[in-house]
Amino acid sequence: MKLDVSLLSIDSVKPNTWNPNVQNERQFQAEVESIISNGFLAPILVRQDGNDYQIIDGEHRYKALQKIISEKMSGAKNVSELVSKKQIPAIVVEVNEAHAKRLTIIMNETRGRADLAKLGDLLNEIAPDLGGDLIIGLPYTEKQLEELMDIAEFDWESLSVPVTDTDLSNDDEEEGQYKVAAVLSPDAAEMWKEVLKEYKNELPKDPKRAAGIVIGRLLEKSQA
Numbered sequence: 001m002k003l004d005v006s007l008l009s010i011d012s013v014k015p016n017t018w019n020p021n022v023q024n025e026r027q028f029q030a031e032v033e034s035i036i037s038n039g040f041l042a043p044i045l046v047r048q049d050g051n052d053y054q055i056i057d058g059e060h061r062y063k064a065l066q067k068i069i070s071e072k073m074s075g076a077k078n079v080s081e082l083v084s085k086k087q088i089p090a091i092v093v094e095v096n097e098a099h100a101k102r103l104t105i106i107m108n109e110t111r112g113r114a115d116l117a118k119l120g121d122l123l124n125e126i127a128p129d130l131g132g133d134l135i136i137g138l139p140y141t142e143k144q145l146e147e148l149m150d151i152a153e154f155d156w157e158s159l160s161v162p163v164t165d166t167d168l169s170n171d172d173e174e175e176g177q178y179k180v181a182a183v184l185s186p187d188a189a190e191m192w193k194e195v196l197k198e199y200k201n202e203l204p205k206d207p208k209r210a211a212g213i214v215i216g217r218l219l220e221k222s223q224a
Helices: 025-038 059-070 079-085 097-109 116-135 142-153 186-199 207-223
Strands: 005-009 044-049 052-057 087-092
Touching: 025 059, 044 059, 044 097, 052 059, 052 097, 059 079, 079 087, 116 142, 116 207, 142 207, 186 207
Parallel strands: 044 087
Antiparallel strands: 005 087, 044 052
16 A cells, blocks of 8 residues: 655644653754754654644654744755745554554654664764764764764773673573673662663673663663
């Protein structure tokens, strides 16, 4: 089945009341920057709701474009036309509210999460070409961007040592696995243990990749 992209009046589009996905101010600004720099590339997903359209997926893109239109900003590719016509690209699907809510969850939760070590590698790879423009459209502060790039450059192999019974590890872990040596507060140590236990079967053998994943999970838990 072909899903056609429609150009809807942005005034006829409304957010839903249940979306659990939230952005901080930097993430929202990055969304705006990305649209201005690259164009509005990904249509939002909506369903008809009376005379209006209710967003199923793409609320943050909608709000970013709404700001761009209200402030009459200029941008790349289709942005100028969307601003002048006050329109937003959308795919309209026919679903009831329960299915719409499920789709919101699916679209939010199936995008995956970044392995921070791989992300850092990628950022370091493109940094020479982009220079000061690297941060445009990225949802990070300058400090966060530097930290991500440092993760990729750190020598994780130097932290790869055999597990002992005094490590921050689980009792059932096998000899020869890695650990990350650190001085931790009691609360931080418990969080390490929880993350290692929860994700131990998902962690790759490469210490650098595993450390990136563990640090990412710890950051998620600390922000929850």
